[in-house]
Amino acid sequence: MRANTVHKRAYNQCLSVLAARPLGVWPVSEAELSERLEVSRTTVRGVLAGLAAAGIVGTDGARRSLRRHPVSGDYFPGLETETVAEAVERKFMQWVLQGDCRPGQVVNAAELARLFGTSTTAVREYLTRFSQFGLLKRRENSGWIFAGVTPDFAAEIYEIREMFELRSARRFVELAPESPAWAELDAIAREHHALLAEIDARYRDFSRLDERLHRLIHDASRNRFIRDFYDVISIIFHYHYQWDKTDEKERHRVALQEHLDYIAALRSRDLRLIDQTCRAHLRTARATLLRSIAAGPLSGVKRPQSPGTGESAPMASTG
Missing domain, CATH: 1.20.120.530 (GntR ligand-binding domain-like)
Incomplete structure (x- = not known):
């Protein structure tokens, strides 16, 4: 995971922590915050500096206080905090939902990697993990087959x-x-x-x-x-x-x-x-x-093909 991504994920997590706290004194040490966010103290210091710059957290010597609760605009967008694995998962789901993927279709890791703008290794790791549940079947020579659901x-x-x-x-x-x-x-x-x-x-x-x-x-x-x-x-x-x-x-x-x-x-x-x-x-x-x-599948429905844009066709509820 890129260092910038680690910082943004930790920053968003810290905002969620502060959203549940009352305004006023925030008695937390760098060590405690490092453990809670599961990041280094260096990252914690960067997060605290960002919170101070945004006027969310104030400092008075060694004491910290929550000056205002975070709002939606304070959070980094979700796409900026994704790990590589999360990005592959999102793009694969979009590819399945938006494309013409049907039972029996061949799934080629190299082609997906080019489509997703990521490494073939990252795609293969995801497909291997996903295939354990039966929706993908590994071919003897290479690649996978998308299986149907009965x-x-x-x-x-x-x-x-x-x-x-x-x-x-x-x-x-x-x-x-x-x-x-x-x-x-x-x-x-x-x-x-x-x-x-x-x-x-x-x-x-x-x-x-x-x-x-x-x-x-x-x-x-x-x-x-x-x-x-x-x-x-x-x-x-x-x-x-x-x-x-x-x-x-x-x-x-x-x-x-x-x-x-x-x-x-x-x-x-x-x-x-x-x-x-x-x-x-x-x-x-x-x-x-x-x-x-x-x-069964809808007929005559044209779906967009690119999973890398962040734009997806309407999805129905999982419930």
């Missing part, structure tokens, strides 16, 4: 997803009150309300919000296998949901409300309520996925 495969994925998400949700509520994850959850909830208020014009914006919420919950598991599994969930649900545009706006409205119920349950830390709202939401997602698989 209703039986989808049912298996759903069963594992439910187990992993429930486990992750339980770990989420064990996070300390000052954890940045809670501030991020609040920000996601606010964006849900904003999107509901403009659902007629912005209903296709739901997918990115959906991705943020579920990935935030899965990340709380602190389990790399659960985190990796969510990559497969994203591909399967996004890829197939785009086929079925029936009642898309209403489906997204329902999913937004289910998300808010789920977020409220997480906030309550009531495990029974969390279990109830999580299972209800995932049942809705499963039903929509199976309907999309049965419907």
Whole structure:
């Protein structure tokens, strides 16, 4: 990861920490912040200097104080904080969703590397990891084959997803009150309300919000296998949901409300309520996925081909 990227990621993480704190004295040392952000003290000093320059944090000798809470404009854009692996993952997902990728299609790592503007090694590492879940099959000579998803495969994925998400949700509520994850959850909830208020014009914006919420919950598991599994969930649900545009706006409205119920349950830390709202939401997602698989690909839909621009065709919700 480039040093500049490390700084920007740490800066954004620190902003999330400060967003959950009251204004006033901020009793934190460089060593404590270095441990929390998992970066060097040199990076921490750079972050603190940036916060001071932005008027967010003030210093009086050895004492630091929070002068104002961060706003959205204080954060570095997500694309500027990506690791190489994250960039490959994002571009591969866009390639699958926007292209004409169909079961049986050959996936060539060298061609994808040129398309993504990254190294062949980075693409191969991602494809090798991704192939372990059955959506890509390695050919004996070279390359991979993109495999299809059957209703039986989808049912298996759903069963594992439910187990992993429930486990992750339980770990989420064990996070300390000052954890940045809670501030991020609040920000996601606010964006849900904003999107509901403009659902007629912005209903296709739901997918990115959906991705943020579920990935935030899965990340709380602190389990790399659960985190990796969510990559497969994203591909399967996004890829197939785009086929079925029936009642898309209403489906997204329902999913937004289910998300808010789920977020409220997480906030309550009531495990029974969390279990109830999580299972209800995932049942809705499963039903929509199976309907999309049965419907099959949309015909006559032209999709943009470049995954490197950051512009993506509308994606339907993963639920």
